[in-house]
Amino acid sequence: MHRLSANIFYLPAIVYLAAIGLLPFALSIYFSSPSGNFSSYLQLFRSKEAMEVIANTGIFAFGTAGVATVLGLVLAIFVDSLKRLKRAFSALGYLPYMIPFTASALVWTTIYDPIYGPADYFLSLLGLSRINWLGQPSIQIYSATIVSIWSSIPLAFLLILAGLSSVPKQVREASAVDGMGMGEYYTSVALPMSRNSILTAFLMTLIIAFGNFDLPYILNGGLSYSMATLPFLVWFQIFYENQVAQGLAAAVILTIIVSVFAFILIRVNERRATGSKRRLRISFRIPNRIFNLAIKMVTILSFVFMVFPVYWMILMAFRPQSLDFVTPPILYPATFDVSTFISTAVQSEPYVITTFVASAITMIVTLLLAAPAAYSVARHGRNWLLILAIYLYTLPSASFVFGAYFIVYKLHMLNNWAALILTYPLFTVPFSIWTLSNFYKSLPRSFEEAALVDGYGPFRSFYQVVMPLIRPGLVATAMLSFIFSWHLLLFPLVLSETPYQFNFPPTGSFTVTVFATLFDPTSLGSSVGYNVWAQLASSGLILSLPVILLTLYSQEYLLRGLYLGGTKG
Amino acid sequence: MSVKIEDLSKQFNGVHAVNDVNLEIEKGELFAVVGPSGSGKTTLLRLVAGLEAQDKGHIYIQGRMVDNLEPAQRNIGMVFQNYALYPNKTVLENIASPLLVRGARLQEAKKDVEELAAKLGIQDILDRLPGEISGGQQQRVALARSLIKRPLVFLLDEPLSNLDAQVRFSARKFIKQLQREFQITTLYVTHDQSEALAISDRMAVMDKGIIKQVGTPREIYNKPRDEFVAAFIGSPPLNIIDVEIKNGIAYPLDIPLQGRENSVIKIGIRPESIIIGQGYNQATVSELEFSGGYSVAYLKIADIELRAVLSSSDEVKVGDSVHFAINKKGVLFFE
Numbered sequence: 001m002h003r004l005s006a007n008i009f010y011l012p013a014i015v016y017l018a019a020i021g022l023l024p025f026a027l028s029i030y031f032s033s034p035s036g037n038f039s040s041y042l043q044l045f046r047s048k049e050a051m052e053v054i055a056n057t058g059i060f061a062f063g064t065a066g067v068a069t070v071l072g073l074v075l076a077i078f079v080d081s082l083k084r085l086k087r088a089f090s091a092l093g094y095l096p097y098m099i100p101f102t103a104s105a106l107v108w109t110t111i112y113d114p115i116y117g118p119a120d121y122f123l124s125l126l127g128l129s130r131i132n133w134l135g136q137p138s139i140q141i142y143s144a145t146i147v148s149i150w151s152s153i154p155l156a157f158l159l160i161l162a163g164l165s166s167v168p169k170q171v172r173e174a175s176a177v178d179g180m181g182m183g184e185y186y187t188s189v190a191l192p193m194s195r196n197s198i199l200t201a202f203l204m205t206l207i208i209a210f211g212n213f214d215l216p217y218i219l220n221g222g223l224s225y226s227m228a229t230l231p232f233l234v235w236f237q238i239f240y241e242n243q244v245a246q247g248l249a250a251a252v253i254l255t256i257i258v259s260v261f262a263f264i265l266i267r268v269n270e271r272r273a274t275g276s277k278r279r280l281r282i283s284f285r286i287p288n289r290i291f292n293l294a295i296k297m298v299t300i301l302s303f304v305f306m307v308f309p310v311y312w313m314i315l316m317a318f319r320p321q322s323l324d325f326v327t328p329p330i331l332y333p334a335t336f337d338v339s340t341f342i343s344t345a346v347q348s349e350p351y352v353i354t355t356f357v358a359s360a361i362t363m364i365v366t367l368l369l370a371a372p373a374a375y376s377v378a379r380h381g382r383n384w385l386l387i388l389a390i391y392l393y394t395l396p397s398a399s400f401v402f403g404a405y406f407i408v409y410k411l412h413m414l415n416n417w418a419a420l421i422l423t424y425p426l427f428t429v430p431f432s433i434w435t436l437s438n439f440y441k442s443l444p445r446s447f448e449e450a451a452l453v454d455g456y457g458p459f460r461s462f463y464q465v466v467m468p469l470i471r472p473g474l475v476a477t478a479m480l481s482f483i484f485s486w487h488l489l490l491f492p493l494v495l496s497e498t499p500y501q502f503n504f505p506p507t508g509s510f511t512v513t514v515f516a517t518l519f520d521p522t523s524l525g526s527s528v529g530y531n532v533w534a535q536l537a538s539s540g541l542i543l544s545l546p547v548i549l550l551t552l553y554s555q556e557y558l559l560r561g562l563y564l565g566g567t568k569g
Numbered sequence: 570m571s572v573k574i575e576d577l578s579k580q581f582n583g584v585h586a587v588n589d590v591n592l593e594i595e596k597g598e599l600f601a602v603v604g605p606s607g608s609g610k611t612t613l614l615r616l617v618a619g620l621e622a623q624d625k626g627h628i629y630i631q632g633r634m635v636d637n638l639e640p641a642q643r644n645i646g647m648v649f650q651n652y653a654l655y656p657n658k659t660v661l662e663n664i665a666s667p668l669l670v671r672g673a674r675l676q677e678a679k680k681d682v683e684e685l686a687a688k689l690g691i692q693d694i695l696d697r698l699p700g701e702i703s704g705g706q707q708q709r710v711a712l713a714r715s716l717i718k719r720p721l722v723f724l725l726d727e728p729l730s731n732l733d734a735q736v737r738f739s740a741r742k743f744i745k746q747l748q749r750e751f752q753i754t755t756l757y758v759t760h761d762q763s764e765a766l767a768i769s770d771r772m773a774v775m776d777k778g779i780i781k782q783v784g785t786p787r788e789i790y791n792k793p794r795d796e797f798v799a800a801f802i803g804s805p806p807l808n809i810i811d812v813e814i815k816n817g818i819a820y821p822l823d824i825p826l827q828g829r830e831n832s833v834i835k836i837g838i839r840p841e842s843i844i845i846g847q848g849y850n851q852a853t854v855s856e857l858e859f860s861g862g863y864s865v866a867y868l869k870i871a872d873i874e875l876r877a878v879l880s881s882s883d884e885v886k887v888g889d890s891v892h893f894a895i896n897k898k899g900v901l902f903f904e
């Protein structure tokens with residue numbers, strides 16, 4: 001193929017990623033120390049609060065990744081060992097995945113409520129004393145970590161389950177003929193064979209937790225350092241305290257930390273592609289009975305942990321406020337009242353319109369940029385582009401937020417749909433390149449070779465032969481892009497000032513994630529001064545519904561996309 | 570009787586994979602099951618192994634009914650089509666794994682493994698991983714893994730299909746010798762009829778879940794019970810043609826044939842029973858295929874075409890007119 005036409009495939013994507021990814025990134029680095037004396041960094045390292053935030057970030061990220069990977073592993077073993085009902089239990093396993101971080105955090109603020117919250121109620125049932133989960137500085141970060149674990153188990157579960165299910169059926173049967181029980185099969189065969197998936201699950205949940213702005217932002221109503229992690233600090237310094245250089249110094253430090261793990265992830269991903277031969281010895285042996293029992297117990301507890309908040313959200317959304325503020329909390333459906341949900345849905349209209357438009361256009365732009373770029377990764381050997389994509393994908397939104405704000409500001413696009421549409425693909429294009437390149441790689445080359453022999457040129461062959469064949473991949477990528485855009489909080493928060501005004505050309509670009517935070521009395525810009533859990537739960541549900549519907553509707557596609565790319569949610 | 574299969578049936582979504590199968594396999598015998606792909610051979614093997622549960626019927630191993638036993642309790646060894654070695658374990662650990670699972674320590678098992686490995690000629694690769702050895706070696710490791718626990722029955726599913734054509738011959742002989750040395754009752758599944766003929770003491774021909782015929786390779790080859798078996802066994806494949814009985818002759822061929830005058834019947838003729846250069850049949854050579862030690866000629870006579878095996882000394886060309894005789898041992902009649 002001509003060099004020129006091979007380059008044209010990825011040119012649009014690379015131009016976009018350079019302008020909206022690398023440039024903001026460079027701006028962040030530059031403005032973190034505009035005079036070149038690194039005083040902002042020194043100041044940061046001298047501040048006790050900043051050190052506390054860095055420590056918190058470590059607790060939050062490693063706590064999330066460690067526990068979510070272990071629990072995800074147990075759930076994956078449980079589901080993998082089932083003969084029937086695999087699908088039903090998988091759906092339970094990824095339930096929290098369908099709830100955007102923003103909605104999760106909001107629901108958890110009610111669960112953690114010191115007076116009416118079910119968390120303390122459960123503690124009292126166990127005979128333990130009450131805890132002020134979100135109020136007591138010494139435990140705040142752990143409370144936030146629990147929510148993060150809750151949100152992250154599904155990704156770990158899905159990635160590890162995919163690894164376990166890729167063990168050939170005959171190997172599994174050979175283990176049965178050899179007389180291996182479940183304990184021996186998993187510890188000595190299936191887990192060692194899936195170790196790249198397990199490692200990927202750990203790294204992905206770790207990287208996402210490092211970059212997670214949404215959860216700590218919403219849970220941290222009092223803006224206290226003892227619950228803050230680095231992404232929160234970045235936002236707080238730049239957009240709240242107007243300490244741009246210091247905020248950017250924090251962003252650069254966060255970026256460096258994440259880069260280390262991104263590097264490992266890229267290496268693991270390469271190994272997953274080529275299949276490493278290095279072996280891992282597992283020398284412990286657990287009696288099968290104990291193994292089975294442990295797996296079942298942990299699975300039951302995990303499922304309760306995972307399902308309860310979703311149940312609680314739905315319960316609150318459809319009942320009158322009066323039932324929320326009683327002790328002990330009412331945990332069963334006593335009435336069914338849709339009035340709050342409907343009034344909240346009506347209120348959400350301008351936010352939903354904005355989010356829908358931004359997500360739908362982002363989805364289309366993403367496919368246009370990523371589909372050809374991923375093709376040149378898979379077929380023209382542009383591996384550096386894959387590495388760049390994975391790297392950009394792992395970087396937290398806090399790494400880019402200031403630069404993106406700067407560009408949008410210079411273009412006079414603040415509080416405008418265009419600002420969202422311009423910046424959202426930064427998050428969706430990289431993972432789409434990653435996912436799609438794997439779809440292309442799984443396609444036999446013989447189709448394109450046949451097209452070439454038949455006289456198709458490179459572009460016609462791509463559009464008329466290859467694209468139709470990877471339709472499942474395109475659908476998965478489109479869905480994931482939409483869901484991903486729908487989730488975003490930090491960017492719309494800083495790039496917007498008002499809800500959509502129903503005018504033309506449209507102004508006002510608050511999204512439905514921002515809408516949901518309005519009902520949290522402790523959140524900035526909240527529209528209420530006291531607890532309104534029914535509205536809060538309703539807005540959380542409105543935020544989650546499109547994701548739930550899309551996920552259920554296109555389960556098969558999404559799971560494939562998720563496994564091939566290893567996507568965050 | 571080492572293995573007895575009684576009225577065994579298994580359906581998948583309404584398809585009879587195994588349909589009312591009855592078989593008896595003698596102790597120490599190498600019993601082959603042969604049939605086209607999809608005929609239910611693998612399913613039959615998996616039922617015996619306990620990897621699949623039958624809908625109906627019973628399986629006995631050395632007189633004991635094993636219907637409700639787990640695979641590991643049935644005292645069987647199994648070699649899977651793709652060997653199914655544990656990729657993360659060394660050859661030593663792979664072979665030892667059935668012993669380790671039963672609670673042996675690796676040190677104790679090591680001696681047994683080394684002894685067996687020496688017999689199989691894989692003693693030098695014990696600390697490699699399966700990904701680092703050749704297909705033939707992988708197969709020997711898989712054989713060793715299933716032999717190490719001294720099973721009563723040895724189950725092999727298409728053991729040669731993943732090997733290169735060159736190695737296949739020696740591997741076949743190796744398996745036969747191993748089987749004889751260990752005196753182990755073996756159920757050997759293959760789709761390759763020449764493999765089954767070459768290796769087995771007795772064999773069964775299977776089609777659409779049904780056992781068509783059981784016998785020694787010679788019996789099956791010489792006296793196929795029906796058209797399917799006759800057509801399936803033998804290479805090059807049997808000629809099946811319609812002839813008309815005219816004056817005690819199978820027109821258009823010159824073979825004496827008793828039966829109702831002027832009726833059309835179907836007969837089979839083994840390609841190797843056609844002898845060129847003798848007899849009174851007259852045909853034109855329409856095509857020739859060279860196969861090394863022998864050639865196959867296509868003989869056109871009236872509107873039928875016969876495959877015939879030529880020895881390398883026969884000198885014919887396409888277009889030649891030849892005459893030939895038919896050895897009547899190679900003529901098969903079907904009802």
Ligand SMILES: Nc1ncnc2c1ncn2[C@@H]1O[C@H](COP(=O)(O)OP(=O)(O)O)[C@@H](O)[C@H]1O
Binds near residue numbers: 584605609610611
């Ligand atoms: N697990 C299964 N699920 C559904 N159908 C199956 C399954 N295993 C085998 N079959 C069907 O049963 C029939 C026999 O298959 P198999 O035993 O694999 O044949 P063979 O080994 O002779 O090629 C085929 O029609 C096949 O499609």
Ligand SMILES: [Mg+2]
Binds near residue numbers: 611612727
């Ligand atoms: Mg088979």
